[in-house]
Amino acid sequence: MSRQFFVGGNWKMNGTTASNEALIETLNGAEIPEDVDVVVAPPAIYLESVRKALSPRIAVSAQNCYHAQSGAFTGELAPAMLADLGITWTLQGHSERREYFHESSEFVAKKTKFAIEHGIKVIACIGEKLAEREDGTTFDVCAAQLAPIAEALSAEQWADVVIAYEPVWAIGTGKVATPDQAQEVHAYIRAWLAENVSAEVAEATRIIYGGSVNGKNCNELAGQPDIDGFLVGGASLKPEFVNIIAARA
Numbered sequence: 001m002s003r004q005f006f007v008g009g010n011w012k013m014n015g016t017t018a019s020n021e022a023l024i025e026t027l028n029g030a031e032i033p034e035d036v037d038v039v040v041a042p043p044a045i046y047l048e049s050v051r052k053a054l055s056p057r058i059a060v061s062a063q064n065c066y067h068a069q070s071g072a073f074t075g076e077l078a079p080a081m082l083a084d085l086g087i088t089w090t091l092q093g094h095s096e097r098r099e100y101f102h103e104s105s106e107f108v109a110k111k112t113k114f115a116i117e118h119g120i121k122v123i124a125c126i127g128e129k130l131a132e133r134e135d136g137t138t139f140d141v142c143a144a145q146l147a148p149i150a151e152a153l154s155a156e157q158w159a160d161v162v163i164a165y166e167p168v169w170a171i172g173t174g175k176v177a178t179p180d181q182a183q184e185v186h187a188y189i190r191a192w193l194a195e196n197v198s199a200e201v202a203e204a205t206r207i208i209y210g211g212s213v214n215g216k217n218c219n220e221l222a223g224q225p226d227i228d229g230f231l232v233g234g235a236s237l238k239p240e241f242v243n244i245i246a247a248r249a
């Protein structure tokens, strides 16, 4: 079974109306290979304007959303609001949210399930810190982050999930994981899914890599058997994002 290549651009807390317009012009003019899913995740305040200006060929994602549809949850976004604006994806559990906003894996799993139940697909982010890699606990950390998600979701709901493996030490550092390092963890995650969810889900679920991906290193990473795409930070704000989209072409 071949998994469709998936490239996401996480804009994080960057951009202005003017810089977004320039980036959208580049993206709308890009030739995107037919067999690639492309998603961009602008800051919440720009979701609507980006969705309106961007080609329908490219999906738009939130960077986070909450596990309720409305109510007294100051500062939060509901999946219903995303759907209302034509936003079809959300990130959950990015390492910056885990680190700076103390999101636990259980909370991430709860929000993941709720989003899927309400029609929003999820890019679920996992990954170890440098000290954990050095301690040799990378696999354990990834398994512990995946477990509550696997517990929360039915087998069918995995069709709406992409897993982003983003080693924290590689994010924004220019220190990309080697293709072998990334492949090793992706293969582990796929084996974990086979054991803890099902062989079918393991085979079908896209596992994408994030952490200092750029126009130069993307091709070799894309050639690894268990790397099904990328979640790109810094380089997704630049024209080279278009090259990353075509990494497997």
Ligand SMILES: O=C(CO)COP(=O)(O)O
Binding pocket: 010, 094, 166, 170, 171, 172, 173, 174, 210, 211, 212, 213, 231, 232, 233, 234, 235
């Ligand atoms: O965190 C990331 C994407 O979610 C990766 O960020 P960088 O590509 O800037 O390292």
